[in-house]
Each structure stands twice: as C-alpha cells, then as structure tokens.
Amino acid sequence: MTGLPDHSPSPLIAAQDLRMTYRVGRGQVLRALDGVSLSVRPGEVLGLVGESGCGKSTLGRCLLRLVQPSAGRVVFDGTDITTLPERRLRPLRQDMQMVFQDSYAALNPRRRIGDLVAEPLRVHPAPGGGRRSRADIAARLAELMDLVGLPQQALARYPHEFSGGQRQRINIARALALSPRLVVADEPVAALDVSIQAQIVNLFMDLRDQLGLTYIFVAHDLAVVRQISTRVAVMYLGAIVELGEADAVLHRPAHPYTAALIAAVPEPVVRTGDLPPPLRGDVPSPIAPPPGCRFHTRCPVVRDRCRVDPPALRTLPDGREAACHYPLVGE
Amino acid sequence: MDGDMLLAVRDLTVALPVGGRLVPIVESVSFTLGTREILGIVGESGSGKSVTSLAIMGLIDVPGARITGSVRFRGRELVGLPPRAYRALRGREIAMIFQDPMTAFTPVYTVGRQIDEQIRAHQKISRADARARTVRLLGDMGVPDPERVAGRYPHQLSGGLRQRAMIAMALSCNPALLIADEPTTALDVTVQAQILDLLRVLRRDYGSSVLLITHDMGVVAETCDRTLVLYSGLVAERGPTGALFAQPAHPYTAALLDSIPPLHGLRPARLPSIPGSPPAPAERPAGCPFGPRCTHVHAACATRPPLVACGEQHVACVLPTEGHPLPPRRVPEMSA
Numbered sequence: 001m002t003g004l005p006d007h008s009p010s011p012l013i014a015a016q017d018l019r020m021t022y023r024v025g026r027g028q029v030l031r032a033l034d035g036v037s038l039s040v041r042p043g044e045v046l047g048l049v050g051e052s053g054c055g056k057s058t059l060g061r062c063l064l065r066l067v068q069p070s071a072g073r074v075v076f077d078g079t080d081i082t083t084l085p086e087r088r089l090r091p092l093r094q095d096m097q098m099v100f101q102d103s104y105a106a107l108n109p110r111r112r113i114g115d116l117v118a119e120p121l122r123v124h125p126a127p128g129g130g131r132r133s134r135a136d137i138a139a140r141l142a143e144l145m146d147l148v149g150l151p152q153q154a155l156a157r158y159p160h161e162f163s164g165g166q167r168q169r170i171n172i173a174r175a176l177a178l179s180p181r182l183v184v185a186d187e188p189v190a191a192l193d194v195s196i197q198a199q200i201v202n203l204f205m206d207l208r209d210q211l212g213l214t215y216i217f218v219a220h221d222l223a224v225v226r227q228i229s230t231r232v233a234v235m236y237l238g239a240i241v242e243l244g245e246a247d248a249v250l251h252r253p254a255h256p257y258t259a260a261l262i263a264a265v266p267e268p269v270v271r272t273g274d275l276p277p278p279l280r281g282d283v284p285s286p287i288a289p290p291p292g293c294r295f296h297t298r299c300p301v302v303r304d305r306c307r308v309d310p311p312a313l314r315t316l317p318d319g320r321e322a323a324c325h326y327p328l329v330g331e
Numbered sequence: 332m333d334g335d336m337l338l339a340v341r342d343l344t345v346a347l348p349v350g351g352r353l354v355p356i357v358e359s360v361s362f363t364l365g366t367r368e369i370l371g372i373v374g375e376s377g378s379g380k381s382v383t384s385l386a387i388m389g390l391i392d393v394p395g396a397r398i399t400g401s402v403r404f405r406g407r408e409l410v411g412l413p414p415r416a417y418r419a420l421r422g423r424e425i426a427m428i429f430q431d432p433m434t435a436f437t438p439v440y441t442v443g444r445q446i447d448e449q450i451r452a453h454q455k456i457s458r459a460d461a462r463a464r465t466v467r468l469l470g471d472m473g474v475p476d477p478e479r480v481a482g483r484y485p486h487q488l489s490g491g492l493r494q495r496a497m498i499a500m501a502l503s504c505n506p507a508l509l510i511a512d513e514p515t516t517a518l519d520v521t522v523q524a525q526i527l528d529l530l531r532v533l534r535r536d537y538g539s540s541v542l543l544i545t546h547d548m549g550v551v552a553e554t555c556d557r558t559l560v561l562y563s564g565l566v567a568e569r570g571p572t573g574a575l576f577a578q579p580a581h582p583y584t585a586a587l588l589d590s591i592p593p594l595h596g597l598r599p600a601r602l603p604s605i606p607g608s609p610p611a612p613a614e615r616p617a618g619c620p621f622g623p624r625c626t627h628v629h630a631a632c633a634t635r636p637p638l639v640a641c642g643e644q645h646v647a648c649v650l651p652t653e654g655h656p657l658p659p660r661r662v663p664e665m666s667a
Contacts, residue, residue, distance in 0.1 A: 051519035052490075163608045193375035193546065198590035198604035205601070220520065227592035227602060250594070264524040266549030268591055269662050270573045275553060278524035281475075282489040298521075 010078070011039035012182055012214050013063060013096075018072035020058050020238075030287050032058040033069070034238040037313075040231075042181070045208065045215040047229030047246065049222060049261070051283055054235040060184045060218045064096050065089065076182075094124050097175040101187035103167035107159040113170055114141055114155035120177045144173040147210075148203065165196035172203065176211070184216045189224060201227055222265055226250050234258045237286050237294045240313060244320025254316055254327040257295045293325070301326060337507060337540050338364040338387070342400035343410075345379075345386050347393050354613045356382050357564045359400070361638075364508070367534055369541040371555030371572065373548060375587075377609055379564035380544045384510050387542075388427055389417040405507065423453045426501035430513040432493035435500070436485040442493075443469075443481025446500045453504045468499040471536075473529060491522035498529065502537065509533070512544045527554050548588060552576055560584050563609050563620040570644030578659040580646035583621045585657055619648070 020033040033055045040046045048056040062069045065081055073082045076096065081089060100106045107116055118137050126132045132140075145152055148169040159167060168188060175183055185204070189197040205228060207213060219225050225232060225246075232249045234242040234257065242255040253259040260279045281298050284290055290297045296306040305325055313323040317330070343360045346353040357379040364370045374380045385391050387402050389412060402409040404425065409417070421427075429435055436445055446468065447461040456464075462481070469477035472495040485493055494514065501509060511530070515523040527550065533539045543555055551558050552572060559569040560581065568581040579585040589603040607624045616622055618633040625632070631649045641651035650656055 051521065165608065193608075194548070195375065195587060195590050195605035196608060198592070198602035199606075201592065202601050202604060222520075223592040223594045226594060227598060260521060262594065264520045265594055266523070266527065266547065266553045267594055268548035268552050268576060268588055270552050270576045275528075278528050279521040280525075282491050282522060283519065 010041075011075075012042045012044075012077055013216075014039035014075045015059070015063060016073045016075070018059070018062055018074065019070045020055070020062055020067070021070045024287060028287050031238050031289070032286065033062065033072075034289075035072070036235075036238075036240055037072075038233055038240065038243060040182075040214060040216060042214050043208075043212060044231060045217055045229045047225035047232040048216060048218045048235060049220065049225050049232060050235035051220065051261075053237070053283060053286055055238040055286075056218045056235050057186050059235070060098070060186050060216055063216065064098055064184055066098070090124075094120075094178040095180050096182040096184070097178070097180040099168070099171050099175050099183060099185040099188045101190050103164055103171050103191070104159060106171050107167060109159050111158075112155065113157055113159070113162075116159075117141055117144060117155070117170065117174045117177060120174065124178055140177065144177060147176065147207065148173045163196070164192050165199055168192065168200050169203065172200075172207070176207070179211070180213070182214045182216070184218070186218045187220065188217075190219065190221065197224070204228060222250065222262060234261065237284065237289050239294065239323065240321075241295065241324070242320065242322045243313070244318075244322075248318060248320050252329050254320060254322040254329045255295075255324045256299050256301050256328060259328060260298075260300070293323075301328075335365070336363040336403075337366050337368075337405060338542070339403045340383075340387065340401070341403075343383065343386060343402060344397075344399045345382050345391060346397045346399075347391075348395040349613055353395070353397060355564065356612050357386070357561075360559075360561070360564075360566055361400075362559050362566070362569055364540055364542060366507075366540055367538050368557065369530065369534055369543055369555045371543045371545060371551035371558045372561060373545055373551050373558060374561035375546060375609060377563070377611070378561040379612075380546075380561050381512055382564075383561070384427070384512055384542060384544050388421060388425060388510060389414070422449060422506070423504045424506050425508045425510065426504070426506040427510040427512065428494075428497050428501045428514050430516045432490075432497040433485060435497050436493070438485055441482050441484055442488065442496045443483075446481070446496070446503055449500055450503045464503070465499070468503055469496065472496070472499045472502075473525070474499070490518050491525060494518060494522075494526055495529070498526075498533075502533070502539070505537070506539070508540050508542065510542045510544070513546070514543070515550065516545070516547070523550075530554060548576075548591060560587075563615055564612055565620055566638060566645075566647055567621065568644055568646045568648075569638075570642075574643035576660070577662075578642060578657065580641040580644045580651060580657060581621075581648050582625050582627050582650070582657065585660065586624075586626075588660060 016037050018033050018036045022030045024030045050056045061067045063074055121132050121137050141155055150169050189200050217228055229246040232246045233240050236257050242249055242258045263276050279298050292308045293306040293311050296302045311323045311325045313321045315321050341361050344355050345357040346355045360383055372380045386398055398410055443465050446465040450461045465481055466477045469480055474480050474495050515526050555572050558572045558575050560567045562583050567583045586605045592602055605624050619636050622628045622632040636647050636649045638645045638647050639652055641656055
C-alpha cells in the first residue's frame with residue numbers, strides 16, 4: 001500500500017459535470033467529455049484509464065484548463081478556475097503542472113537542459129514577488145537534478161544527448177521547478193521500454209512521498225496505473241463508468257467494461273487452458289454513442305434495460321461508484 | 332535437424348555502415364521455425380528484432396549493408412538471393428504485417444481493390460474471382476459485413492478493422508510464413524486481444540507459421556510456442572515459452588519480467604528496475620552485452636558467452652556452466 005490519502009473533506013481539485021464538445025462538421029458534435037464529475041484529495045494519486053478516445057487526456061487537460069471546457073466547473077483548492085481570466089489563473093498555474101507522453105516533443109531541441117528547466121523559474125515571480133536571482137535559479141536547478149536523479153552536467157547538454165527515460169526525468173524536473181501541488185501526467189511512461197518504465201514509475205512514487213504531491217496519472221496500461229494509484233477512474237466514450245479505490249476496482253471490478261479491460265491485458269505468465277474470449281467489436285464512435293448504456297453494444301452481460309436506459313454513476317455499498325444497472329459486485 | 336524446419340536462421344549478422352565503418356546491428360542470430368509454429372522475437376527498442384525480420388524478408392535496403400550467415404526457407408538459401416527472386420517469394424510464400432496498417436495500404440484505393448490486386452499479382456484469376464476471394468478472406472478475419480468493408484478506404488476503417496484487413500491481404504496468397512512486426516502495438520488492449528486470438532486461430536485453421544516480433548512479454552506469453560529474447564542485437568535466450576517464463580535462464584530475461592508491474596497479487600513497494608540503458612550497437616562491450624547492467628556480473632563475463640543449453644532453453648550466459656543457474660521465477664497468484 002502506498003500510504004492512505006488524507007480523508008479530509010476538502011479536495012485539491014474537483015470537476016463537476018464537465019463537458020467538452022467539438023463540432024466536427026456536417027452539424028455533428030463529438031462529446032469528448034459527457035458530464036464528468038470527480039474530486040482528488042491532497043496526497044492522492046488518481047489513475048485515469050480507458051482506451052483511445054475515451055476522453056482521459058481531454059479530462060486531464062480540462063482540469064488544468066489547458067483547454068477550455070464547454071460546460072461544467074473545475075474547482076482548484078477552493079477557487080473556481082473554470083472562467084477565471086488568464087491574468088488571475090496564472091499565479092495558480094504554479095501549483096498545477098503537466099508531464100506529457102512524448103518527452104522529446106516537449107523539449108526545445110535547440111536549447112540546453114538548464115535553460116529549459118529554468119524557464120518556469122524565469123516566467124513566474126519568486127514567492128515574495130519580483131524576479132528570481134541568477135544564483136537562486138542555479139541553486140534550484142541543482143536541487144532539481146538531484147531530485148530526478150540526473151547528474152549536474154546534464155544542465156549544459158541538449159535534449160538529443162539523452163535517452164527517452166532521461167528526457168522524461170528532465171520533463172519531470174521542469175514540471176517540479178515551481179514546487180507544484182498537483183501534477184497531471186499524461187501517459188508519461190507509454191513511450192518507454194519496460195526496464196526504463198519501471199525506473200520512471202518508481203521516480204514518480206518517490207517524488208510523491210518526498211514532496212507530498214498529488215497526481216492525476218493518465219495511462220492506458222492498467223498494471224502501471226495499479227502500481228501508482230490510490231484511486232482509479234475507468235472511462236469509456238467520454239464518461240466515467242467506474243471510480244473507486246485502486247485495489248477494489250482492479251481486483252473486483254463492478255463494471256463489466258472494467259472487467260473486460262482487465263481480462264484483455266496480456267500478462268507475462270504462461271497459463272494452461274483457454275484464454276477468456278475477447279470482447280467483441282470496436283469502441284463505437286463518440287460522434288454517435290449508443291443509446292442507453294454506452295457500453296451495451298459490447299457488454300457480455302447486457303440485458304434489455306441496458307439498451308434504452310442509460311445508467312447513472314451511483315455509489316455501491318463498498319463506497320466505489322459504478323455506472324451499471326447490474327454491477328458485478330454485490331449490492 | 333534443420334531439415335524439416337520451415338525456416339532455419341544460422342549466424343545471421345547484419346552490419347550497417349555507421350559513421351564510415353560497418354557496425355553489426357544484429358550479431359550471430361540463430362533460430363528455427365517449424366510449420367504451424369508461432370515464434371516470438373522479443374526485445375526492447377534497438378535490440379535488433381525488426382532488423383532481423385527485415386533481413387529475412389530481404390528488405391534491408393541500405394547501401395553498403397553486409398548480411399552474412401544463412402537463412403534457409405523451405406530448404407532454400409535466401410541470403411544473397413537476387414531481388415527478382417525475392418520479389419516472387421514475398422507476398423506469395425512469405426508475407427509481412429506491420430504495426431501501422433496505414434503504411435501497408437495506399438490511402439487512394441479501397442481496401443478491397445488493394446487486396447484484389449495483391450491476389451492478381453501472384454495468380455492468374457479474374458477480377459470477379461479475386462473480389463470473391465477478398466470478401467471471403469475478410470470474413471475469415473472476423474470483419475463484420477466484409478462486402479461493405481471491401482468497398483471502403485483505409486481511413487474509413489477503425490484501427491482494429493484496418494489491422495484485420497492487412498492480415499487478410501497478407502494471407503491472400505496462402506503464405507507459408509507470416510512475419511508480424513508489432514502487429515498490435517498501436518491497438519487498444521481489447522482490440523489487441525481480438526487480433527492475438529485471430530493469430531492463434533490462423534495457426535489452427537490455416538496452418539500458418541508466424542514469426543511474431545514484439546516488445547511485450549505479455550503478448551509473447553499468450554501467443555507464442557517458443558520465444559527468442561534479443562538484447563543489443565544478440566540472442567540472450569531462446570526456448571519453449573512455458574519454460575522460459577517459468578524459469579528464465581538469462582539475467583536479462585529475469586530482470587525484464589521482474590520490471591513489469593503485476594496486475595494481480597501484492598503491489599511491490601518499488602518495481603525492480605534495470606539500471607542504465609542498453610548500449611548502442613557501436614558501443615557494445617566485447618564481453619556479455621548485458622554485463623554493465625547485470626547484478627550477476629563477474630570476471631568471466633568479460634568474454635562473450637556462447638549459447639549453451641540450460642534446462643529446456645539455450646542461453647548466452649556463463650551462470651549455468653558455472654553451476655549457478657537462476658532459480659525459478661516467483662509468479663504472483665492469479666485471482667479468479
């Protein structure tokens with residue numbers, strides 16, 4: 001177990017009925033987020049999982065207001081940031097940072113690492129106001145390199161001189177430069193080889209323990225999410241279908257989609273006997289999601305009611321939430 | 332011993348010119364593939380798994396490249412085969428599928444037309460007969476409403492359907508060998524499960540032999556009869572998949588398996604990780620290429636270890652010969 005989260009009622013960040021729609025031509029509307037509500041307490045790691053197009057990355061970006069949601073509210077540490085003007089949002093941005101999947105695209109290839117990591121320190125004022133001195137910035141850079149496990153000499157080098165794992169350490173250093181409280185990481189280990197992936201997952205966990213960080217960890221890899229998360233939200237076609245403690249959701253899934261997702265992960269263990277039959281069909285288009293339960297077209301335990309009556313996300317006796325009329329765990 | 336094998340690769344070395352000198356990207360790779368067998372070649376990026384498959388297909392198209400060793404396919408030597416002879420072989424007897432189906436299809440013709448064309452390039456049959464075969468193939472690959480799908484353009488299909496269409500195209504001439512290079516890497520996990528299921532069905536119903544190239548140990552465990560682990564262009568270990576996963580003989584295989592976060596059982600407080608990263612081919616050490624990252628490294632590792640038998644596997648490591656083979660792997664219990 002990775003330390004229980006603070007159960008105090010005030011969340012660090014919360015979303016209420018968040019919606020993100022895109023017009024995609026011919027009068028069609030794509031609902032990337034279709035009414036998502038969740039909250040993350042300080043010190044928690046919320047894993048966002050789902051297949052491509054489920055809205056997990058859009059959700060991460062909306063929470064940081066990197067994109068403007070179409071409707072709904074985002075509250076960060078008690079402040080509604082949904083419509084806050086950029087001028088007033090900026091000071092808050094120091095507290096919320098992002099790490100992206102493509103470690104190379106996120107770093108300007110023509111600038112030195114020291115320069116790249118120092119950028120947020122130059123853009124944002126020092127805690128007491130005013131600009132940071134050169135000496136302060138240099139000292140902070142040295143600290144950050146230690147924190148992410150890179151040698152000091154790295155600061156004088158260019159992004160192409162580093163491996164993918166090292167570049168992700170650089171991106172993490174830059175995200176941590178301003179001592180944020182919340183880090184949204186969007187598939188931060190998906191592009192890395194397994195042996196390197198383990199190093200970076202460990203680094204994320206160490207940093208959280210050391211700095212008391214809160215993460216929203218977006219990933220398609222269930223095993224990685226299970227390793228790092230205290231709670232997990234499973235998304236399908238723009239909505240959360242299950243949300244709860246990581247162990248409960250991933251060991252005894254309540255939603256048939258969560259169960260199917262877990263069963264589909266190829267595990268590095270040779271089993272005897274037949275594998276469970278795979279889920280049929282593809283994820284439907286988010287432009288025309290199915291009526292009723294959005295998972296009913298692929299659900300192995302679908303019943304008549306599911307085809308017409310969309311299930312709302314509701315709390316089950318064990319505290320988790322699931323959007324299913326016939327959840328797989330007892331009520 | 333290689334006689335009844337569909338494919339027998341011996342001491343395959345592929346050297347490419349890098350900065351004015353020839354650097355061996357893949358060194359002395361040997362393995363065999365029988366009929367109706369699925370062999371997995373697994374390794375991390377830069378391990379040489381794709382270069383190995385491209386060399387078998389005769390697709391290494393780099394000026395100054397040198398390919399040595401032997402690749403015997405149905406008893407016929409492929410290394411040094413003239414391009415024209417290779418072309419007759421590719422598509423008809425050996426077919427290949429890739430990670431990204433968009434690169435296999437041209438965007439300007441319908442999927443059906445491209446599969447028809449492939450069939451007619453190798454066999455003299457009418458357009459109508461070719462289309463009938465295309466539709467049947469698509470249906471066999473689990474494509475719903477195959478007639479309609481044949482009339483669509485690649486971009487109109489989902490990733491899973493495109494991958495099925497590409498496999499249909501690859502199988503259109505009943506090849507004896509299918510080389511699949513990361514065929515499910517770009518797919519979502521539920522669709523990946525469908526495609527892996529399809530590969531197992533193909534082996535059963537079509538009797539296809541498959542060379543599956545992947546970075547994913549889970550994919551290998553669920554799909555392959557035998558496994559070849561590459562590290563920095565060299566064979567680290569090869570053997571039956573069950574034995575290799577139950578008791579990996581090479582410290583690299585063991586460490587790689589350990590570094591995968593488990594989906595069941597206890598969560599480790601920290602993931603065991605492998606320090607550092609694999610060497611570039613030009614900087615490969617003279618001894619064991621894994622030595623610098625290996626927890627078992629000792630003086631004997633300064634010379635390149637030969638492939639020796641260990642249990643059911645063959646392993647390029649000195650530990651078994653020294654009487655200290657690795658213990659069986661501890662596997663987390665599976666919840667129902």
